[in-house]
Amino acid sequence: AEQSPDSGNVYTLASVREDLVRQEDTIIYGLIERAKFPSNPHTYDEEYAQIQGFCGSLVEFVVKNTEAIQAKAGRYKNPEENAFFPENLPPSIVPSYSFKQFLHPGAASININKSIWKMYFQELLPLLATSGDDGNYAQTAANDLSLLQAISRRIHYGKFVAEVKFRDAPQDYEPLIRAKDKEGLMKLLTFTSVEETVRKRVEKKAAVFGQEVSLDNEDDDEENHKFDPSVASSLYKNWVIPFTKEVQVEYLLRRLD
Numbered sequence: 001a002e003q004s005p006d007s008g009n010v011y012t013l014a015s016v017r018e019d020l021v022r023q024e025d026t027i028i029y030g031l032i033e034r035a036k037f038p039s040n041p042h043t044y045d046e047e048y049a050q051i052q053g054f055c056g057s058l059v060e061f062v063v064k065n066t067e068a069i070q071a072k073a074g075r076y077k078n079p080e081e082n083a084f085f086p087e088n089l090p091p092s093i094v095p096s097y098s099f100k101q102f103l104h105p106g107a108a109s110i111n112i113n114k115s116i117w118k119m120y121f122q123e124l125l126p127l128l129a130t131s132g133d134d135g136n137y138a139q140t141a142a143n144d145l146s147l148l149q150a151i152s153r154r155i156h157y158g159k160f161v162a163e164v165k166f167r168d169a170p171q172d173y174e175p176l177i178r179a180k181d182k183e184g185l186m187k188l189l190t191f192t193s194v195e196e197t198v199r200k201r202v203e204k205k206a207a208v209f210g211q212e213v214s215l216d217n218e219d220d221d222e223e224n225h226k227f228d229p230s231v232a233s234s235l236y237k238n239w240v241i242p243f244t245k246e247v248q249v250e251y252l253l254r255r256l257d
């Protein structure tokens with residue numbers, strides 16, 4: 001297709017919302033994959049891990065080392081990605097793609113993965129995983145990481161949502177930014193009906209994607225889900241949407257620097 005001179009503007013409110021909808025699928029599959037394993041407490045227990053030359057739990061070991069490999073392979077060159085342990089990540093060793101400079105440079109300093117990490121282990125996992133131990137600690141940690149990454153990517157995508165909203169109505173945002181009016185910004189960027197639609201769709205997707213599929217119609221079992229669909233809507237209602245909004249406010253506060 002022919003590129004218009006304005007094709008630097010690849011993001012619109014419709015396109016970022018479409019992207020958020022697609023990211024729901026990734027998060028829900030991530031929930032299904034993590035729910036496949038029981039709680040497996042040894043994955044998170046520093047005393048149990050006893051890894052030579054490493055201080056921390058098995059999940060920290062897997063996340064830190066996987067992030068280091070992915071950093072070398074260029075993952076964090078993409079402004080949509082934010083590491084959980086950004087300190088001391090090795091540089092990329094692969095040729096770099098030139099990503100569109102869409103965000104204000106202040107975006108790079110926003111990383112709320114510490115809050116996401118805490119929410120994930122303290123709030124989400126107890127709702128999602130049945131208690132038990134099946135020994136699959138490494139697999140459990142790997143599934144934790146891919147779900148954490150999907151949630152983090154979704155939440156930090158708020159930077160793009162905020163930039164689009166700012167460009168669409170700078171006259172509304174600028175006075176609030178100058179006044180550092182967090183509450184006013186929060187109100188201006190909120191669309192309650194959109195949030196409700198998101199929550200309902202996520203719950204429906206969780207029920208549909210988590211269904212047992214059988215070829216015999218009689219056997220279709222609406223009750224037997226791979227995880228409780230209300231966990232997905234709670235995740236969005238209590239954490240994903242509020243964190244996405246927090247990222248938007250943080251981004252906007254830096255937008256005129």
Ligand SMILES: O=C(O)C(=O)C[C@]1(C(=O)O)C=C[C@@H](O)C=C1
Nearest residue numbers: 161190191192194195198241244
């Ligand atoms: O769609 C938007 O406008 C967003 O900012 C995203 C989002 C969300 O996290 O789903 C957050 C705030 C809005 O109130 C509605 C939805």
